[in-house]
Amino acid sequence: MNKIHAEFISKLEHHYGRYNAENNSFESTSNSKIARDLFYSDSQFSRLINNTASEGELTRALRNVQRLLDVHELRRKVSKQASGTGNSIFDKRVFMWISGVLLVSLAITLYLFTKQTDEVETDDDLSEQTRYEMLRWGFENNYIKPYVKLKELPEDCYYPCYKYQGKWILKDEYKIPFFRERNGFHYVAKEVVMYARCMDERDDRGESFEGYEYQKHEIWYDKREVPIDSFLTKGAEPKLSASYMESNFEDDPNFVKIAYVHTFFKTEFNIEDGLIYRSGKAIGRDIEFVSREILEKQSISSDFLNELKSETNTIAKNLLEDFSKPITCNPTETPNLDFNQIKEGDVLSFDCQFKTGRFLVDYNKSYIFTDQYISTYCR
Incomplete structure (x- = not known):
């Protein structure tokens, strides 16, 4: 048993009882339950417990367990103090303290994510679930829920x-052609999961909330290297043509998917006079290239593939930095003027602009509400 695995088992024993090495189980809790607590699949947890996971996976799992233990300890201390005191001043202090703890926990989540995404080349052990699990852990576990409660x-x-709190996802994908020295590169926004919470640390009567997004998007290459002008309408203010926006790269043999772009994004929303204003920027990003074996089947030589990877890295370091700057979006109308009536299925639709080279490209980013934290309403 290596040192990291031994420490992993030891920390689990603090919460789940003695570990039986013969059958790889704990005395008080099933492995499936522990896996759910840590947001792992049964197979992932099995690799961890059997010491067949990589060192990177074990290290990240160790952090997860430590966070779990820290939260349990905080809850125990708060419960102990609260049981001996009943005055309102104490209750308010406890509430403020717990709120601070939740925000710190969320900050730790952000820190761990950005520590994992500061390299352009991705680590083979850094799976999509690993990238996403930090964000999901901060909002969907049973111990930390950084939402304002009813x-x-x-x-x-x-x-x-309060009614906007919960999980939102990208409603429709959008795409943007890159303007650069070499034609043929396109960005496709494919998946977004955003958790929204009230910014209760602000004294603004609940008129602002923030969203933490995990994005998984794609970079495609057009073998024909068609210039960007071909995808824009004519006129003083060119826009992306409808035919381009409606096209499906998956069905076009001229297009080859080069890489996935994993991004962590923080957005702020402000509610004012029936409108919602959106601002924000990327916090962390990395690139995961499609496997060489798959790309070589697309009649792309090894040398040319190296060129494409170099170009893609340049895009990630330079052009995508425009997505890291504060975004420019028009405000959108609230789904309902009566905020108490906001519900799952509602959509927040923002018309935004992205600068690629000399072009300002319009695009629409819409979120659809899929999992509302407070479904009832205040009365």
Whole structure:
């Protein structure tokens, strides 16, 4: 048993009881339950417990277990103090303290994510689930839920952001052609998962909320290297043509998927006079190239493939930095003027601009509400 695996087992024993090395199980809890607590699949946890996972996987799992233990300890201390005190001043202090703990926990989540995404080339052990699990752990586990709760709302119930809290996903994909020295590269926004929470640390009566997004997008290469002008409408203010936006690269043999772009994005939303304003920027990003074996089947030589990878790295380091700058989006109307009526299925649709070279490209980014934290309404 190596040192990291031994420490991993030792920390699990603190919470789940003695470990039986003969059958790789703990005395008080099933392995499936532990896997769910740590947001792993049964097969992933099996690799960890059997010491067949990579060192990187074990190290990240060790962090997950430590966070779990820290949260349990904080809850124990709060419960112990609260049981001996009942005055309202203490209750308020406890509430403020717990809120701070939740924000710190979320900050740790962000830190761990950005530490994993500061390299352009991805680590083979860094699976999509590993990238996403940090964000999901911060919002979907049973111990930390950084949302404002119904009982914490003011007496007059005016706190518009509370109904926006929960999980949102990208409604429709969008694509953008890159303007650079070499034609043929395109960016396809494919998947977004965003968790929204009220910014209760602000004294603005609940008129702002923030979203933490995990994005998995794609970079494609057009073998014909068609110039960007071909995808734009004519006129003083060119826009992406409808035919381009409706095209499907998957069905076009001229297009080859080169890489996946994994991004962590922080967005702020402000509610004002029936409108929602959006601002934000990328915090971390990395590139995961499609396997060489798959790309070589697309009649791309090994030397040319190296060129494409070099170009893609340049795009990630330079052009995609425009996505890291504060975004430019028009405000959108609230799904319902009565914020108490916001519900799952509602859409936030923003018309935005992306600068690629000398061109300002319009695109639409829409979120659809899929999992609302507070489905009832304040009364």
